[in-house]
Amino acid sequence: MKVLVVEDDAETASYVRDGLERSGHCSDCARTGPEALHLGTESTYDVLIVDRMLPGLDGVSLVKALRGAGVTTPVLFLTALDSIADRVQGLDSGGDDYLVKPFAFSELLARLRALQRRQTGPADDGVLTVGDLVMNARTWRVTRQDRRIDLNPREWRLLEYLMRHAGEVVTRTMLLEKVWDFHFDPRTSVVETHISRLRAKIDRPFESALLKTIRGVGYMIDAP
Amino acid sequence: MRLSSLLRTALVRLTLIYALAFLGSALVLTIGGALLLSGYMERDIREDIETELASLVGVFSRTGMVGLLDAIEEREVDGRHKDFDYWVQDRSGTVMAGRLRPTRAVEGWTRLVTPTGEEDEPALAKGVGLADAGLLMIARDSEILYETNDFMLEILIWGLGLAFPLALAGGIATSIATLRRIEIINRATVEIRNKGMGGRVPVSDIDDEFSRLASNINAMLEGIETLTESMRQVSNDIAHDLRTPLTRLRQDLERAQEPGADKSPLIARSIERIDEILETFASLLRIANIESGSGRQTFEALDLSELFRDLAETFAGVAEDAGKSMHWIIAEGLRILGDRALLKQMVVNIIENAITHTPPGTRIEIELRAGPQGPEGVIADNGPGIPDWAREKVFRRFFRVDESRQSNGNGLGLSLVAAIARYHGISVALQDNAPGLRVELRFPRDRNLDQ
Numbered sequence: 001m002k003v004l005v006v007e008d009d010a011e012t013a014s015y016v017r018d019g020l021e022r023s024g025h026c027s028d029c030a031r032t033g034p035e036a037l038h039l040g041t042e043s044t045y046d047v048l049i050v051d052r053m054l055p056g057l058d059g060v061s062l063v064k065a066l067r068g069a070g071v072t073t074p075v076l077f078l079t080a081l082d083s084i085a086d087r088v089q090g091l092d093s094g095g096d097d098y099l100v101k102p103f104a105f106s107e108l109l110a111r112l113r114a115l116q117r118r119q120t121g122p123a124d125d126g127v128l129t130v131g132d133l134v135m136n137a138r139t140w141r142v143t144r145q146d147r148r149i150d151l152n153p154r155e156w157r158l159l160e161y162l163m164r165h166a167g168e169v170v171t172r173t174m175l176l177e178k179v180w181d182f183h184f185d186p187r188t189s190v191v192e193t194h195i196s197r198l199r200a201k202i203d204r205p206f207e208s209a210l211l212k213t214i215r216g217v218g219y220m221i222d223a224p
Numbered sequence: 225m226r227l228s229s230l231l232r233t234a235l236v237r238l239t240l241i242y243a244l245a246f247l248g249s250a251l252v253l254t255i256g257g258a259l260l261l262s263g264y265m266e267r268d269i270r271e272d273i274e275t276e277l278a279s280l281v282g283v284f285s286r287t288g289m290v291g292l293l294d295a296i297e298e299r300e301v302d303g304r305h306k307d308f309d310y311w312v313q314d315r316s317g318t319v320m321a322g323r324l325r326p327t328r329a330v331e332g333w334t335r336l337v338t339p340t341g342e343e344d345e346p347a348l349a350k351g352v353g354l355a356d357a358g359l360l361m362i363a364r365d366s367e368i369l370y371e372t373n374d375f376m377l378e379i380l381i382w383g384l385g386l387a388f389p390l391a392l393a394g395g396i397a398t399s400i401a402t403l404r405r406i407e408i409i410n411r412a413t414v415e416i417r418n419k420g421m422g423g424r425v426p427v428s429d430i431d432d433e434f435s436r437l438a439s440n441i442n443a444m445l446e447g448i449e450t451l452t453e454s455m456r457q458v459s460n461d462i463a464h465d466l467r468t469p470l471t472r473l474r475q476d477l478e479r480a481q482e483p484g485a486d487k488s489p490l491i492a493r494s495i496e497r498i499d500e501i502l503e504t505f506a507s508l509l510r511i512a513n514i515e516s517g518s519g520r521q522t523f524e525a526l527d528l529s530e531l532f533r534d535l536a537e538t539f540a541g542v543a544e545d546a547g548k549s550m551h552w553i554i555a556e557g558l559r560i561l562g563d564r565a566l567l568k569q570m571v572v573n574i575i576e577n578a579i580t581h582t583p584p585g586t587r588i589e590i591e592l593r594a595g596p597q598g599p600e601g602v603i604a605d606n607g608p609g610i611p612d613w614a615r616e617k618v619f620r621r622f623f624r625v626d627e628s629r630q631s632n633g634n635g636l637g638l639s640l641v642a643a644i645a646r647y648h649g650i651s652v653a654l655q656d657n658a659p660g661l662r663v664e665l666r667f668p669r670d671r672n673l674d675q
Contacts, residue, residue: 083513085522102502154537180538184510184569185503187576187637193541216492 001046001116003027006036006062007078008054012101016049016078019105025112033057040066045073047112052079052090060093067094074115078103087183106217110171117165128163131223133202133210135163142202149201154179158194159202162211162221171218195219235399242395243388250387251380258376262369266348270333273350273364276308280362284354289314292360293321309339309347311361312354324349324363331359339363346370405434409441421449461622462508465635466501473497500634507636511621514566514643522563528599528667529558531567532592539575547584554592558599561670562648570644573637574603574663582607586660598669606660615654 003020007013008031020027028043030036033056040048040062048066052059063075074096079086087098097111126137133144142149142159151159158179162170172191176182180190195211203209208224284292292312299305300323311324323340331351339347349363409425416423424445425438473494480490536552543550578588582605591602610618610625617623619642622635645652648668655662 083510088522100506152537154534181565182568182572183565184572186572188539188542188579189545190538190542193545194538196545197541 001025001112002044003112004030004036004039004043004045004048006030006033006048006050006054006059008032008051012051015105016108019108023109031055033059033062036062037065037069040071040073041069047115048073048075049078049108049112050075050095052077052081052086060089060095063094076108076111076115078108106169107171107173110169110174110218113168114165114170114174117168128160128166130163130166130221131208131210133163133221135160144202144206147205151198151201154194155198155201158198159221162219165221167220167222169214169218169220174218235396235403238399238402239392239395242398243391246391246394247384247388250383254376254380254383258373258380261376262372265369265372266366269348269364269366269369270350272307273348273362276305276362276364277350277352277360280310280360281352281354284360289320289354289358292354296321307365309363311363312358314358320358322361324361326351326361326363329359329361335366336363409434409438412438413441416445421445421452458621461635462504465504465622469497469501473501504634504636507634507640508621511636511640511643514640514647522565523561524564525559525561525670526564526567527557528560528567528601529554529556529592531564532571532590532601535568535571535575536590539572539579543579543588546579548579548582548586548588550588550590552590554590555594555599558592558594558667559670560599560648560667566644566647570641570650571601571603573641574665577637578603578605578607578661582660595666597666599667601665601667602662603665604657604660604662606657609656609659609661610654612656618654619652 003025005013005016005020005027007016007029010031013029013031017027017029028039028045030039033054035056036048036050036054037057048063050059050063054062057065059077059079063077066073066075075094077090077095077098078101079090079098080101090098096115099108099111128135128137133142135142137160142151142156158175161175161178173185175191176186182190195213199209199211203211210224211219211221214220280292280295283295287294289312296310296312299308299310309324310322311326311329312320312322313329314320317329325338325340326334326336326349328334329351331353334349334351336347336349338344339349346366346369347363348366349361351359351361354360405428412423412425416425425441427435427438427442429435476490476494476497479485480487480494532554533552536550536554540550540552575588575590578586582588586605586607588605589602591604593600614623614625618625618638621639623638624635641652644650645665650668651666653664653666655664
C-alpha cells in the first residue's frame, strides 16, 4: 500500500512512516498543505493520511481541493480536534475516516486497510460469504453449513461489518463507530458482550471458529 | 496620588456647576422680578392718567372750555395733583392753559423726557381730542419706573455678591458629600484588589444610586468569586486526580528500568495508564467544548424512541453478563431536536452508571414516555443509590461518592451528562428510587416536530 502522510509535526510524521514501513507499506510525506496538494494530484496513492492543522492550507481545505481536482483516493483524517462538529466537518469535506490523536498504531493500520478495501472491494450483490458462512441481504438470511441462524438487527449489523472486512483486523473502536455509532469510549464491555453473543450463534454450534480475537488489536472474521 | 488628583478635579468641576446653577437662577429671579414690577407700575401710571383724562373730559362736556380751563388752573395749585401736568390747545393750535410743553401735540400715548421744558424728569403722557377740535393732554411723572429699575439692579449686584460665596460653599459641601460616598466604594475596591476576593463594598442604608452601585459591585464580586473558586477547585481536582495514575506510571517505568525486569507487561500497563490520563483530558475538553456551546450546527430532528430502544437493546446483554437484569418500556415515535452523538453519550453514561455502580441481581428499568412538556425518560435501578448529601454534588467534575477514588470511572461521567443536558435544555433530576437511584430526564418539546 502506498500512503501519503500529510503532517507538519516531524516527530508524528516519522512515527507514522516508520510504522508503515515496518508493516510493509511505503510512504511519502508532505509538510504543508500546498505541498500535499501538489503530491496528491501528481502521484497516485492508495490512501492519504491528513492532519487537520497544517501550514499554508488546512486539512479540510486540502481535501476539498483534492476532491475538486478529481482525486478520489480515500482520506483518513488524523487529528487532535475531536469535537463532534470537527468530525462532521472533516467527513463533510470529503474525508473517509477520522482518527483522533493520540492513537494506537494498530488502530491506524486497521483503518488504513479498511479504507483500501473500500476502494477495491467487489461489487455488492447483497451476498457476503466467509467460508461456509453466508449472509444474504436480499433474503435477510444468514446460514452456516446451510443451517439457518437467527440474528437480531444489531447482531446482523455487527456480522455484516465483520464480513465486509473479512480477513482484516477490525478494532474495537471501529466497531463502536461503525456498528453502534458511538464516538466515545464506553466504560462497559459493549463490544465484547456482543461479539461473544454473536460467537454463540455462528461459531459455537460448529466445529471451527470463524470469528477470531486478535489480542490487543481487535477481531477478524476469516475462513479457517 | 492619581486618585486624589482625579477627585480634586471632580470636586472643582462639581462645585463650579453647582455655583453657576445657583447664580443663574438668582439672575433670572432678579431680572424677572424687576421686569414684572416696572410693568405693574407703568400700568398703574397709565390708569391714573386715564382716570384724570376721563374726569377732565367730563368737566369739558359739562361746562365747556371755560370750565375746563378753570379746573386745570385749580388743579395746578391744589397740591393733590402735583404729579400731573396739563396742556390744552384750541382748534387753531393756540395754547389755552397748562405748564406742559410737549414736543409734539398728538392724540394717544407718548413718552416725554422734559415735560415742562425745564427739568429732566421723564413722564408718560396721553392726549385726547376735545369737541370743536381742541386737544387736552395730561402727563404724569414716570421717574419712579427708572428708580425701580436702578433699585433692582442694586439688589442684583448686592445679591450676587452675597450669593456667590454661598453658592460656592454649598457646591463644595454637596460635592464633598457625594464624592465621599464614591471614595468609600473606591477604597473598598482598592482593598479588594490588594487583599483578595473576600472583601465587599459597604452598602449604606439609604436606597439610592450609590447603594445600588455598591450592591451591584458586590453581586459582581460574588459571581467572580464563585467562578474563580470553581476554577480553583477544578485545577486542584485535576492535579489531585492525575497524581495517582502518574505516580503509578512512574513506578512501573522505574521497575521496567531494573535489570532483568519483564518489560513487556510493565510497558503495556504504562500505556494503559497513559490512555487513562489522556481519556481524562479528552473528557474535560469535551465538557468544556459542550459548555462553550460551539457546535449547535450539529442539531437534527431525531427519533428519541429509536435511540432509547437501540441503547436498551445494546446494554441489556452487558447488564445480563454482569448479573443484572434490564427492562424497558419505550413509547413510539417521540422526536426531539438534538445532537445524536451527544445524546447517545448522555444516555449511555447514565445506563453504564446503573450497570457499574450496582451489585449483581440489580434490576434496571428504562422508560420513555410522552409527558405534558415533552418526552420524559427514566433510568432507574434498585441498587444502593446515592446518599442525599451527594446528590447535588455528583454533577461536579471529579466528584465521586466513593472518596478513595478507587472505583472505576474518572469522576467526569455525570459532569458530561450535565453539560450535554444543559446544551439541549434537558432537565436532569436524581431521585431516590427507594431503594436505588432514579434518573429523570425531561426533554424539551419542539412543536415543529409534533406533526
